[in-house]
Amino acid sequence: MGESSHERFEMDPRLGLYRRFKDISISERILNTAFLLTIGIGYLVALVNLYYTYQGKDGKSGLSIDDVMVAYHGSHDQTRLGSAINGIMEPNLKYKSDKDVILKWIQQGAEEPEYNDHIAPILNRDCIGCHTPSVNPSLPDLTNYAGVAEVAHAGGATLPFLIRVSHIHLFGIAFILFFIGKIFLLCDLNVIIKRITVAIPFVAMLLDVSSWFITKVFPEFAYVVVTCGALMGVSMGIQILMSIYQMWFYSSNQETR
Structure with missing residues (x-):
């Protein structure tokens, strides 16, 4: 059976037609929503894990920037x-x-x-x-x-440890960001906004991981670690929430790229 004209246009962006959430089935919306919600909950659990992993490293209760410095750079006292x-x-x-x-x-x-x-x-x-x-x-x-x-011994995270964790982090998070971004691209938004939004978490992740190694030498880079980690999380959250909103609660007759 041949393809319909709409399916052929949809597969060729040069003809000006792009898939949006209004073009997908209810089943695909349910699948996308389940994936996004699961990833969102998983990320919240990861934040709790980060808190318990790093809190108290400076000898004080709670999580602070000093805990991150001690974790990566080390401390003469801890x-x-x-x-x-x-x-x-x-x-x-x-x-x-x-x-x-x-x-x-x-x-x-x-x-x-x-x-x-x-x-x-x-x-x-x-x-x-x-x-x-x-x-x-x-x-x-x-x-x-x-x-x-x-x-x-004082000295913070070792180089083999940073290499091992960074390779796991980059491979795992990259796949998650890719699938979240693929779903987010179905949103009916300005093309420039979408391009920037899908790129931000990848850039933030790369800066975050790079800052681990720099913080081992210059402890002040712990601020970059925290900032980039927060930026990646916020950008992921925006993509998840916007995608779920447009899948179920938004309708538009405009066809944007």
Whole structure:
């Protein structure tokens, strides 16, 4: 069976016809909406995860720019392991007294003999359920002294850690932004606005990841990390909300590119 003239025009943008939400079926609207809502909820959960991951790294409750600086650049007063033990990881310790044992070991130089005698049994019991490369490669490896030493000394995130997390981040988020953008392009909006809106989250993501490495050297770049992360989230939110609104509540007879 041959294609209708409308289908042929729709497949050739040079003829001036572009698909809009009014052109798609109810089933496709339901599919798009379910995807966008799931991604939106997932992003909100990711924000909560970010809070619990970074809060308390400066030794104070709550999330601040100093927490981001410590996470990437490090601190002479705080190590990643010490900050985690004082913050997010403290509830995971079976015995509260183990916190003082670990902090004392860090303050005394985090040497391997003491690690084998006193620290490894604690971490093996309470921490390696999550901090194992085969279980969660994005978290520090606490299954051996070499991995623990990386986070027990001041210096922030290591270069191998940043490379591992950034490659996961770029691949995963890029796919999400692509599919959100493909749906958003069906909106009935000015072409310039749409082009800028779909490009912003990609640019923000690239600047965000690049700033991780720069912040390791220059801690002030933590402000760029936070700003770019927020910009990416806001631009994603705008695309999701605008797409859902136009799919179900908006109608227009104008055909714009």
